[in-house]
Amino acid sequence: MSADVLACGRCGRSLFENTNPLGGSGRCPGCGVFFRVEVFPALFHGRELPRTGEALMTETESSCFYHPDKRAATPCDCCGRFLCALCDIELDGRHLCAGCVSAERAKGRIERLENQRVLYDVIALDAALIPLALTPCFWWLLPLLSPVGACVALYVALRYRKAPGRIPPRRRWRTGLAVSLAVVQLIAWMAAVAALLDFLVAG
């Protein structure tokens, strides 16, 4: 009986002492707290034994590129090297060797292996917006922060325009808005400087 499979995270007592151990909801018999547990068949599967690859039986058999004493099972779909069952990495229906997986991951071509992304569109937007947002309190910083922020926003937006955005996709209006704000700020500052110079020359 699998009465001890799932226990209360608060008091540690088994949740299914007297009830159906296949999941469900109720109150913990120990502390009375409400719980719900959904159990799936994977919980009851044993752990798979690791693949080791078959040993070569005769000299004429093709061997693995990385393990010469193991029998080749499949070629790498990327580099064509022969791989044994141990070296074969199946990814999205393709068979790859560890080297190719590593190289593809470094180039950011396998989205499923990416676990981190920098949000350049948000950085650009903040660089363009923060100086403007600070203006009501720190107006005296505006002449310094605004041109710098606009330049940073333009640089980030253009330099990383092809960088992949976040993995759950979203619209790319942030980059457009950042560029627009930055350009408007730069034009405004250039016009202000030109007017000041005109005034000084005329004076």
Add this chain to the structure above:
Amino acid sequence: MSEQQETYIRLPGRAQRHGGPSVLAAERYRLWLGSDHLLHVTGTRYRETYKRFYFRDIQALSLRKTRTGAVWSIVLGSLAAPLLAVALSVEIRAGEYFRGVGMVLFGAPGALCLLLLLFNMAFGPTCICHLRTAVHVEELPCLGRLRTAERVFDRLKVIIEEVQGRVQPEMTQRRPPEMVMLPGPKLAKPPPAVRHSTARAHEILLYLLFIDLIPTALARVFPDNQQLGSLQYMTFTGVLGCSIAAAVIQRSTDIPRSIKSIPWILIGYAVARTLIGVGQSFTIFVQMVGQGKAPFEALPRHIESFEASPLFLGLTIIGVLLHVTLGSVGVVLLRDFRRRSRRSSPVSMEAPPGGGGNL
């Protein structure tokens, strides 16, 4: 190496946890539903980290209701009510000189607390969720509200069962031996052992409740007697101190919940009374200054006015009723608890040979 763009559907629920002093360091959590996996997104404003849980690997989903939401409701409610009452009171009594002060000082924070309370109540009770795979257990902070979590669980259950099938009763028989319980965050350290208590602190507290009635009654009869006022203050402080001590001592003991709730009710009453008292005193002070009295002149007089006010009388009556009710019920419950304890473990309850009780 062209790859098909994965489409994701956003699941309800989001959470934010502060990772440092800066707002930018706050971590945000969201769940997205992919074609064959669940994407758990953790990120600050400028960087996101992803964890994928493939439907074929998910072993269990669990949620446990927590008291966080209820505690927040109590805290916000006990802040909002006195603050709004004081704001209203100040606005009604203040003269031209202090017009608007009550609304700014007390009304705005009170309204904010009320708004947060309404939001908290609208979102419903809180919970903690975990997702279990063969190699680890992941907390899902974005499913922090029970209603949202249940909705997401219902949706995920259907999808995961499409991939893995349903659990059959015979599967539970061939469970591998390494399967253990779903750990919760508190299981990292073993749960504290429940120890036996004679509830001596509660007994003293209950006696103090009755003792406190005497100076309270005498202070009403002789309102000008300073010694009685001091004595009443001392017994009130004693009740509060004893309540705090009992609330600390009763943790992880076998004292019934009904008895355990007595110190907390008294602490709540003391806090509410103090807040109302401070607010009312401030109102009277503002009113006196508004009437043209100098602050130094108004300060000693406003205490007398507060003690003569109907609110003070109401608070005193509520306090007396609370003391009598809690004291009587508490004594009965305590006797019942001790009788049951003696029956269940007569040896442990015996006094040691040298005398003295079993604390």
